[in-house]
Amino acid sequence: MAEQSWVRQYVILQRAALRAQLQYRVNFWTTLMGGVAFQGTQLLFLGVLLAKFGVIAGWGFPEVAFVFAMRLASHALYVVPFGALMLTDEIVRDGEFDRVLLRPVNPFLQLITRRFSLMSLGDALLGVGALIIFSRQAPVDWDAVKLAYLLLAVLGGGLIETGIATFFCGLTFVVTSTFSLRIFADSSITQFSGYPLTMFGRTTFYAFCTVFPMAFISFLPATVLLNRTSEVPLPTWLTLASPLAGPVVLALGYAFFSKMMPRYTSPGS
Amino acid sequence: MTRAGTRSVLIYRGDLITGAVTLVIQVVLAIAVWRIVYSGRGPVNGVDARTAVAYAAIAACLQSVLLPWQFSSLPMRIRNGQIATDLTRPLGLIWQVLGQNFGVLLGRLPLGAIGLAAAAVIGALMLPPGWGAFLLSLVATAGGVVVAMLCNLIVSMVTFWTFEVSGPLIVYRFGSAFLSGSLIPLWFMPGWLRSSVEWLPFQAQVYTPVSIYLGRTRGGEALALVAVQLAWVVVLALLLELVWRRARHKVVVQGG
Numbered sequence: 001m002a003e004q005s006w007v008r009q010y011v012i013l014q015r016a017a018l019r020a021q022l023q024y025r026v027n028f029w030t031t032l033m034g035g036v037a038f039q040g041t042q043l044l045f046l047g048v049l050l051a052k053f054g055v056i057a058g059w060g061f062p063e064v065a066f067v068f069a070m071r072l073a074s075h076a077l078y079v080v081p082f083g084a085l086m087l088t089d090e091i092v093r094d095g096e097f098d099r100v101l102l103r104p105v106n107p108f109l110q111l112i113t114r115r116f117s118l119m120s121l122g123d124a125l126l127g128v129g130a131l132i133i134f135s136r137q138a139p140v141d142w143d144a145v146k147l148a149y150l151l152l153a154v155l156g157g158g159l160i161e162t163g164i165a166t167f168f169c170g171l172t173f174v175v176t177s178t179f180s181l182r183i184f185a186d187s188s189i190t191q192f193s194g195y196p197l198t199m200f201g202r203t204t205f206y207a208f209c210t211v212f213p214m215a216f217i218s219f220l221p222a223t224v225l226l227n228r229t230s231e232v233p234l235p236t237w238l239t240l241a242s243p244l245a246g247p248v249v250l251a252l253g254y255a256f257f258s259k260m261m262p263r264y265t266s267p268g269s
Numbered sequence: 270m271t272r273a274g275t276r277s278v279l280i281y282r283g284d285l286i287t288g289a290v291t292l293v294i295q296v297v298l299a300i301a302v303w304r305i306v307y308s309g310r311g312p313v314n315g316v317d318a319r320t321a322v323a324y325a326a327i328a329a330c331l332q333s334v335l336l337p338w339q340f341s342s343l344p345m346r347i348r349n350g351q352i353a354t355d356l357t358r359p360l361g362l363i364w365q366v367l368g369q370n371f372g373v374l375l376g377r378l379p380l381g382a383i384g385l386a387a388a389a390v391i392g393a394l395m396l397p398p399g400w401g402a403f404l405l406s407l408v409a410t411a412g413g414v415v416v417a418m419l420c421n422l423i424v425s426m427v428t429f430w431t432f433e434v435s436g437p438l439i440v441y442r443f444g445s446a447f448l449s450g451s452l453i454p455l456w457f458m459p460g461w462l463r464s465s466v467e468w469l470p471f472q473a474q475v476y477t478p479v480s481i482y483l484g485r486t487r488g489g490e491a492l493a494l495v496a497v498q499l500a501w502v503v504v505l506a507l508l509l510e511l512v513w514r515r516a517r518h519k520v521v522v523q524g525g
Contacts, residue, residue, distance in 0.1 A: 034440050037439065038439060045453055048458055187295070
């Protein structure tokens with residue numbers, strides 16, 4: 001029962017947020033294009049780079065583009081429902097969070113429905129498109145099991161990004177401005193998660209599995225689908241289980257968020 | 270206004286420190302990518318691994334100074350009605366905003382310097398071929414800064430019509446990240462792409478100064494690139510004036 005009302009609250013608030021954003025019509029279209037441009041330039045970059053150099057660490061364009069597409073689809077699953085988490089800094093700094101605390105709705109729920117990010121629709125458009133195109137071109141013999149695994153992997157990746165963002169929101173209560181960190185996380189994922197991450201060396205790779213769990217977003221599940229798990233310095237069963245990292249990271253992020261929330265102090269006081 | 274702009278960057282010291290650390294990580298990763306791409310390979314399009322790596326490092330630092338995420342306060346001022354007070358100040362609005370943006374840029378200079386220092390430590394930087402190239406690259410950097418500021422301001426002006434500007438700003442940001450050559454040098458672009466990029470103002474922001482610094486563009490060709498920058502400064506300044514003239518009639522003071 002409680003679950004249901006939680007979802008209902010989410011739908012109501014998110015719809016209001018979407019309506020608020022649709023007021024500015026020109027912005028709707030340009031922001032949509034913003035989402036496409038943001039990710040599109042990265043794809044263009046990989047295209048130009050691989051056209052000139054052929055392979056990166058033994059991975060050709062079909063493989064790299066497939067990882068890119070998985071990542072982008074995951075990213076859409078984060079930004080469409082949870083993109084508003086990015087505004088938390090602002091809300092905390094302006095003392096707007098006081099009002100959030102006064103309302104009888106879960107604060108996290110209010111934060112994620114704060115504003116609907118139109119740009120995320122651009123991400124979704126490109127993400128789904130890229131996934132359809134590049135999963136056909138990737139050297140994978142698709143069957144029902146692999147497709148199901150792909151969907152789980154994309155979902156898991158989205159939850160990882162959401163978990164990281166939630167963690168930063170918790171951090172905001174303590175340090176006020178986490179802008180650079182967020183941009184860093186976002187642009188690192190955008191710029192580097194398309195590459196075969198093992199190429200950065202073992203230490204960096206392990207860091208991408210733990211401190212900053214970017215490897216789970218698409219690279220590890222992609223090695224399963226592309227039959228390249230032997231390149232990964234992890235036990236195969238662990239690589240196989242990588243889609244499960246999503247719920248784990250999100251749970252950790254949310255636990256941190258809940259723990260830090262009491263440390264919020266009104267800026268005016 | 271300039272000083273206020275600088276202060277607005279420097280005041281969030283924690284943010285600045287994380288900004289520096291993260292820029293260093295990104296520069297290091299970018300260098301790693303180019304080294305791996307080149308591993309065991311000779312020059313590509315006449316560019317050797319060292320030059321490509323140095324280019325990637327310098328371009329990443331320059332880009333982080335020239336194109337910060339929160340660049341201009343203009344869109345916010347228009348949205349919350351602050352613009353009314355700004356318009357009554359004795360200094361023209363354009364100069365106020367440019368001054369503030371320049372301040373933000375100065376505030377971010379230490380960031381870029383730290384990024385460059387990190388690149389130097391891991392042996393990814395190169396000295397320019399001579400004093401001439403070095404001095405000319407400084408001039409070109411200044412030119413790039415002016416072009417970047419003018420482009421940014423023109424895009425921000427869109428707020429006068431639409432109130433919300435995040436969309437155009439992001440298209441601009443990522444378009445220019447690619448078209449300015451900060452993600453990938455123009456040397457590696459296929460012919461059709463390169464010739465279209467050369468007709469746009471963005472290459473003046475990053476590609477021109479870095480390729481002169483690395484000695485990839487020399488002599489008459491380098492001077493020509495700087496002349497193109499100057500031409501863009503003039504064209505963009507005229508465009509800005511035109512946009513501003515029209516925008517003035519569009520000012521709506523919110524909350525007034």
